[in-house]
Amino acid sequence: MAPSSGQRVQIPIERELQERLAWFIRLRWLAASGIFLGALAASWLVGADVRLVPVYLLGLAVLGYNSLFYRFFRNAEQAKRPLGRNFVYLQIGIDWLALVCVVHFTGGIRSPVTLAFALHVVIGAILLSRRSCYLLAAFACSLTGIMAAFEGLDLWPLSRSSRLMADPVHGIVAPLSLWIADAVFFGIIAYLATSITRRLREKEVILFSSERELDRLYRETAALYRIGQVINSTLEMSEVLSLIAENATRLMGMMASSIRLLDPNGDKLYVGGSFGLSPSFIHKGPVDLDTSLLDRETLDRGIVQVMDVVTDARFQYREEARIEGIHSVLCASISAKNRALGVIRVYSALPHQFSEQEEALLKNLANLGALAIENARVYAELKEQSEQRVWIARVTHHQLRAPLAAIQGVLEAVPYAGTLTDKQKELLDRATRRVQDTFDLIRDLLDLAAAQRPLEEGTVQFVHLNQVLQKIVEITREQANSKEVEFRSVVAAGEIVIQAQAADMERIFSNLLDNAVKYTPRGGSVRLEIAYEDGTVRAMISDSGIGIDAADQERIFDGFYRTQAAKDSGEMGTGLGLSIVKRLVDRYGGKLELVSAAGKGSRFIITLPRRVDSHSSTVI
Amino acid sequence: MQDGKYVILVLDDDPDILESLRVILEANGYAVATARSAEEGLRVYKSAKPDLLFVDLMMEEIDAGTAFVKEVRALGNTAPIYVLSSVGDNLSMMTDSSALGLTGVLQKPIKSELLLKLLKSKLKDV
Secondary structure (H helix, E strand, O other): OOOOOOOOOOOHHHHOHHHHHHHHHHHHHHHHHHHHHHHHHHHHHHOOOOOHHHHHHHHHHHHHHHHHHHHHHHHHHHOOOOOOHHHHHHHHHHHHHHHHHHHHHOOHHHOHHHHHHHHHHHHHHHHOOHHHHHHHHHHHHHHHHHHHHHHHOOOOOOOHHHOOOOOOOOOOHHHHHHHHHHHHHHHHHHHHHHHHHHHHHHHHHHHHHHHHHHHHHHHHHHHHHHHHHHHHHOOOHHHHHHHHHHHHHHHOOOOEEEEEEEOOOOOEEEEEEEEOOOHHHHOOOOEEOOOOHHHHHHHHHOEEEEOOOOOOOOOOOHHHHHHHOOOEEEEEEEEEOOEEEEEEEEEEOOOOOOOHHHHHHHHHHHHHHHHHHHHHHHHHHHHHHHHHHHHHHHHHHHHHHHHHHHHHHHHHHHHHHOOOOHHHHHHHHHHHHHHHHHHHHHHHHHHHHHHHOOEOOOOOEEEEHHHHHHHHHHHHHHHHHHOOOEEEEEEOOOOOEEEEOHHHHHHHHHHHHHHHHHOOOOOOEEEEEEEEEOOEEEEEEEEOOOOOOHHHHOHHHOOOOOOHHHHHOOOOOOOOHHHHHHHHHHHOOOEEEEEEOOOOOEEEEEEEEOOOOOOOOOEO | OEOOEOEEEEEOOOHHHHHHHHHHHHHOOOEEEEEOOHHHHHHHHHHHOOOEEEEEOOOOOOOHHHHHHHHHHHOOOOOOEEEEEEOOOOHHHHHHHHHOOOOEEEEEOOOHHHHHHHHHHHHHHO
16 A cells, blocks of 8 residues: 555664663663773773772662663563653663763763763764754753852862862852853753664665665555456456456455446446455445546546535446445446447545556556456457358368268169160269378378377376377288388387377378378388487388478478478378478477488478477467 | 069168169179168068168158168068168167168268179178
8 A cells, every 4th residue: 555645654774762861871781880990990000199099889779770670671561551751751861860960970071971961962962853953962061061160159069089080170250161162062962862763764764765665565566467468367257357346446445346347349347356345335236427527537547536425516326336335436448449348446435545556566567457358358249250160160070071972872773773884984983082182181181180189187198199199000901911012110128108188199190101101102112200308209201202392391281281392292291291290299288200201201300299299388 | 583683672762872772783784673761662572582681770850761771670580681871870879780680881971893803792692
């Protein structure tokens, strides 16, 4: 959620006040030790006649009240009770009381300990505000001023022996001038410390808000990515739209969201997905675009916000919205390719001025919605096309094959109906052959259509290639023998198991072996080799036949293309066989290579994965 | 047997297929009875008492062929029954057909030479 304007951001440095309090208390242990050591060192090193007993007593007092502070702080911490600035003021006040005494016993206003007031001014700048820091500085001035006055007027006389420095001037003048120097010093310290901490705080505010901004962007991007993934993995439009509505609601910290779609005529909106709305509000029925000013404006302008739905005349269902608890609405149009598809809305229970960031986020979500709607539409179209193709294939199969079978039956019967002349026999043979060619063509066209369809999940199983190929190898052997072509089949020892549809494997190998025998002249040879290689099945069908010219090698996998040499060979063919093989190999994510040259024979090398990758594009 | 000839019953809804088979079979000395529906087939079966049957299971009227075969079996048929089938016909129906106790499958388009060879070998045993 974007930070609302006017709401004060609590930066980490302030949240850290608790930690700093602990630090302040720890410092005081050091200060207390400093009092003991300092007094001792001064009397020993400088030879100053410091009155050690009262100073030590003061040191003990500091230790004592710091123990109380420490206990108080720990208790508050355990109770998870935050301690405010007053606790800081209290500590500083008591510290300064002690300090006044220490200063007095170490030489009055001339004592170097006076400078210790400055420490608290700095601590104030760190822990408290700028104003507090100046107040502390002023208070320090007052305290030292009062001390100087008492000293100068001899109201709280210093013992001679406690004077650390030589005292050339007596009376009020010396303490006064020292006090002025101290006051200027405290002022400068306060100025420097607050200047530095103010800059630090400003930078921290900037840093912290960019951190929050980054965090917001990250959450938005993650949500948009997740929706994108769902769009790609599901074709269920209502599921995707509901997910988008849910994310719009959560990311923007709203109460609800809805996505409504335009009907095909473009004059009504119906709910495509929603989140957080009551069933009665959702099922108000389709909204007429003519009567919904807000939706019309949204479709025209792209984005529209309504601060108060109950008083805004553009909002159609004001009473229903009031009952639902809706106060403000942000609407964005969903469109693709300049065509309006619908409207996405987010509803706020409170009066809400939507920021530019929120508008941009809703537009992004609207774009994802458009993508989901387009995807679903394209899928529906493809499904219809695919169903039509299946229908055509079925019609082709039954309606085209049945009459052809009848024609062939009749042609077959003609010789039995009476003696034919040679010319009649020849004509009959021609007709019979053309009918056979047409049968082959229908078979190949159906095969080609089947090979182009992606594999459906659950239709592949582990098949034993050796068994699948047994019959084809026998047929090839017969064909080769009758043509006096040598045929050798070299299949690797053991079972060759591959995940596939047996019929597809039959089509691939029967097409290639049939071609090999067909286009190899008498006396030539055909060879089939199958072996496992690096987790794949590698098959090679080679022949010593007419070969394929380099220029033709690209085109022979296109449908209905036959090389001149193939036509010249007198063999019949539909020109679809290699096209079917190529598509089938692609279907399994395999590879088909051809090594050939005109008159030098051909070698087809097929590499098929043993397992079909269910995540690849080949399987739906 | 009818006048010393084996009787063959052909059940198919395509009249041209029926006529071609009749010409081929009669030219080779068989008596032929034909029918175009399951009901007609049953009537003809009872009157002609065929020695062998050819049945198209994939007629337009779905299940007509299967129903005919079941009826014939119920009548205590012992004559071999061959199914006429087209390539690409539903294979699950074919497995059903083997459960029906069929003798074999003949693929359409039917080659006359193969058909006659089959009849010669099969009808000698009858």
